[in-house]
Amino acid sequence: MEELFAPESLLAFTRAIFQRMGYAYDAALLAAEVLLKADLRGIDSHGLARLPGYIRLWEAGRIRVDAHPQVVHETPSTALVDGHQGLGLLVAPFAMRIAMRKAQEVGSGWVAVKNSNHFGIAGYHAMMALEAEMIGIALTNASPLVAPTFSVERMLGTNPIAVAIPAGDEPPVVIDMATAAAANGKLEILQRKGLEAPEGWIQDAMGRSTSNPFALQEGGALLPLGSRVETSSHKGYCLAALVDLLSGVLPGAGFGPWVPPFVHFLPLPQDAPEGAMGIGHFFGALRVDAFRPTDAFKQHMDRWIRRFRAARPIDSQQPVKIPGDPEREAEMQRQREGIPLHHRVVKALRELSDRFAVPFPEPLSLKHGE
Amino acid sequence: MEELFAPESLLAFTRAIFQRMGYAYDAALLAAEVLLKADLRGIDSHGLARLPGYIRLWEAGRIRVDAHPQVVHETPSTALVDGHQGLGLLVAPFAMRIAMRKAQEVGSGWVAVKNSNHFGIAGYHAMMALEAEMIGIALTNASPLVAPTFSVERMLGTNPIAVAIPAGDEPPVVIDMATAAAANGKLEILQRKGLEAPEGWIQDAMGRSTSNPFALQEGGALLPLGSRVETSSHKGYCLAALVDLLSGVLPGAGFGPWVPPFVHFLPLPQDAPEGAMGIGHFFGALRVDAFRPTDAFKQHMDRWIRRFRAARPIDSQQPVKIPGDPEREAEMQRQREGIPLHHRVVKALRELSDRFAVPFPEPLSLKHGE
Numbered sequence: 001m002e003e004l005f006a007p008e009s010l011l012a013f014t015r016a017i018f019q020r021m022g023y024a025y026d027a028a029l030l031a032a033e034v035l036l037k038a039d040l041r042g043i044d045s046h047g048l049a050r051l052p053g054y055i056r057l058w059e060a061g062r063i064r065v066d067a068h069p070q071v072v073h074e075t076p077s078t079a080l081v082d083g084h085q086g087l088g089l090l091v092a093p094f095a096m097r098i099a100m101r102k103a104q105e106v107g108s109g110w111v112a113v114k115n116s117n118h119f120g121i122a123g124y125h126a127m128m129a130l131e132a133e134m135i136g137i138a139l140t141n142a143s144p145l146v147a148p149t150f151s152v153e154r155m156l157g158t159n160p161i162a163v164a165i166p167a168g169d170e171p172p173v174v175i176d177m178a179t180a181a182a183a184n185g186k187l188e189i190l191q192r193k194g195l196e197a198p199e200g201w202i203q204d205a206m207g208r209s210t211s212n213p214f215a216l217q218e219g220g221a222l223l224p225l226g227s228r229v230e231t232s233s234h235k236g237y238c239l240a241a242l243v244d245l246l247s248g249v250l251p252g253a254g255f256g257p258w259v260p261p262f263v264h265f266l267p268l269p270q271d272a273p274e275g276a277m278g279i280g281h282f283f284g285a286l287r288v289d290a291f292r293p294t295d296a297f298k299q300h301m302d303r304w305i306r307r308f309r310a311a312r313p314i315d316s317q318q319p320v321k322i323p324g325d326p327e328r329e330a331e332m333q334r335q336r337e338g339i340p341l342h343h344r345v346v347k348a349l350r351e352l353s354d355r356f357a358v359p360f361p362e363p364l365s366l367k368h369g370e
Numbered sequence: 371m372e373e374l375f376a377p378e379s380l381l382a383f384t385r386a387i388f389q390r391m392g393y394a395y396d397a398a399l400l401a402a403e404v405l406l407k408a409d410l411r412g413i414d415s416h417g418l419a420r421l422p423g424y425i426r427l428w429e430a431g432r433i434r435v436d437a438h439p440q441v442v443h444e445t446p447s448t449a450l451v452d453g454h455q456g457l458g459l460l461v462a463p464f465a466m467r468i469a470m471r472k473a474q475e476v477g478s479g480w481v482a483v484k485n486s487n488h489f490g491i492a493g494y495h496a497m498m499a500l501e502a503e504m505i506g507i508a509l510t511n512a513s514p515l516v517a518p519t520f521s522v523e524r525m526l527g528t529n530p531i532a533v534a535i536p537a538g539d540e541p542p543v544v545i546d547m548a549t550a551a552a553a554n555g556k557l558e559i560l561q562r563k564g565l566e567a568p569e570g571w572i573q574d575a576m577g578r579s580t581s582n583p584f585a586l587q588e589g590g591a592l593l594p595l596g597s598r599v600e601t602s603s604h605k606g607y608c609l610a611a612l613v614d615l616l617s618g619v620l621p622g623a624g625f626g627p628w629v630p631p632f633v634h635f636l637p638l639p640q641d642a643p644e645g646a647m648g649i650g651h652f653f654g655a656l657r658v659d660a661f662r663p664t665d666a667f668k669q670h671m672d673r674w675i676r677r678f679r680a681a682r683p684i685d686s687q688q689p690v691k692i693p694g695d696p697e698r699e700a701e702m703q704r705q706r707e708g709i710p711l712h713h714r715v716v717k718a719l720r721e722l723s724d725r726f727a728v729p730f731p732e733p734l735s736l737k738h739g740e
Binding site: 312 | 443444445446447448449450476477478480482505517518519520521522523525533535543545547548549551552568569570571576577595596597598600601602604605606607608609611612614615616619620621622625626627643645646656657658660661662666667669670671673674677678681682683684685688689690691693
């Protein structure tokens with residue numbers, strides 16, 4: 001069962017919770033906006049469902065409210081940011097702004113971040129670049145859940161790649177994808193519904209393909225994009241490795257199996273390499289007119305989008321989508337009709353409401369199903 | 371049947387052929403090196419097997435020997451290069467050098483290229499950055515063979531992503547992957563051997579999965595990485611689209627279904643958008659010490675590589691590989707033992723040898739099989 005809530009009422013609630021943690025109004029509002037953007041865009045696993053998790057990490061001393069992210073090294077087009085264990089939801093926009101400022105100055109900007117925490121949906125940060133007619137890129141590593149090809153061991157996160165590219169009259173192209181065959185959030189949905197997982201998502205503790213959606217809890221692992229050796233799971237492994245190397249190893253953050261877990265009840269990894277701190281991110285901004293006039297580029301973007309939308313479909317009822325279509329459609333619908341929250345999420349948020357004495361908003365209506 | 375040839379003898383032959391086309395010694399040698407690197411690294415589909423194709427494109431007026439690639443726009447960290455229909459094997463190293471020079475100056479360099487031709491293996495160009503302690507990136511679009519998710523239409527090339535990352539005592543990590551479930555070269559091998567294609571590589575003209583390795587010639591299409599909707603073929607589609615947008619749309623090259631075919635006998639695409647010229651590439655170079663000291667970075671790279679090599683295997687006979695291992699092993703073996711060429715490739719090269727009066731090298735020995 002789900003309940004529908006007005007986006008602005010959830011934003012105010014979340015902002016107030018972050019204020020209770022000690023953030024000033026503006027910072028609390030930004031963190032709430034980043035988190036809620038996931039719910040708006042239909043990526044329910046990364047939104048308010050995670051607010052209690054952030055609180056627990058803060059209480060465990062793994063997120064520091066008094067931390068201010070800091071540029072510790074830079075060149076005209078690059079920077080290294082130390083997040084000082086701050087909230088990833090705030091560290092990431094700080095770093096992306098630096099990338100955009102550098103792009104304004106010298107054509108492109110690239111910022112690697114160490115010692116951060118979970119930053120919400122990668123797409124939020126990549127899309128920041130759109131307002132400045134830039135191409136935006138956001139990568140992050142994450143707790144290890146994915147096995148490399150030929151291994152039973154969980155060595156890589158679902159390490160997302162997000163890229164936002166502005167268009168003209170058409171909406172921007174926004175790619176925001178985990179490099180696993182399926183993100184963990186999708187498994188959680190199957191678990192709640194009591195459904196089996198499709199072939200190709202997970203393997204069991206012996207490395208055998210399984211449809212058991214609980215296999216991860218029983219020593220199994222998520223599979224890289226490509227799923228099987230014959231269908232090039234090594235490519236998904238390569239992509240997840242690339243994200244880990246750029247966002248983890250390059251800045252000096254945790255990497256591979258040493259990325260700190262998002263949940264407070266798992267211990268920090270043992271034997272982590274010296275000087276590998278926290279979760280790492282990597283951001284890029286490319287000014288379109290650092291290559292060619294923005295108008296000419298946008299005309300071709302619109303042409304690309306229209307041509308792909310018109311690609312001959314297999315089934316006339318299912319036209320070809322443009323990257324970003326599903327999330328944009330979810331956002332339009334949820335802005336209009338409200339954000340559905342699963343009753344377990346509502347229950348957890350009501351507990352936060354009680355503990356922090358922040359009133360929880362009234363639902364718009366009940367939505368049955370799921 | 372295959373024959374083995376000494377790499378240096380094939381290099382001299384290929385260099386001499388490029389000289390006969392009109393290239394000066396140095397340019398001819400570089401083009402030959404780039405092309406032969408594919409054979410050395412075991413990517414046989416992109417090496418000397420394609421030399422006759424380049425010749426035919428030159429004869430058809432689609433590759434211009436007198437063209438000199440040119441920077442037509444730049445900022446401190448970016449440039450747009452017009453390849454003027456030159457040989458991609460030469461345009462690409464020219465552009466990558468500019469990216470590296472900019473990285474030397476301002477931390478990173480990003481070069482988009484329009485109006486080029488096929489550039490050999492993407493990995494060659496990405497790996498150029500390694501000599502300068504940089505991370506190298508190379509992307510290119512290519513003739514449309516891949517259908518977007520939900521479509522029967524061939525709209526995208528196998529659009530590769532190559533990234534090379536330096537390490538310390540360990541060999542560098544080198545990713546060089548097509549964004550399709552399987553590249554066309556793999557299908558050609560099955561066709562020669564009369565074998566069926568694995569599930570997940572191709573679809574027929576109706577968009578149904580098929581194991582017919584000739585389905586492409588019968589109106590079918592290659593599938594994006596991910597293969598099926600349930601195993602996230604939309605992510606492979608997103609990656610191929612990303613490569614097309616950065617290397618095609620950003621510079622003003624051909625894009626999507628309008629990328630010129632590599633084969634001379636197919637006509638240039640009709641209704642190509644105005645100002646969308648030739649094949650496009652995108653190159654990047656990131657100086658490691660623009661983020662943090664190279665030594666500290668390399669220590670973590672070595673640690674990453676060793677930890678992943680030691681990841682618990684499913685089968686103790688098949689340890690986990692590091693991206694770039696298979697190609698590096700092929701290169702070591704082929705430098706030592708020679709490069710195997712399929713008898714059809716040898717036949718085509720002997721024809722070039724006759725036509726251009728360039729002696730074809732003697733084989734080292736006969737290798738049976740394939």
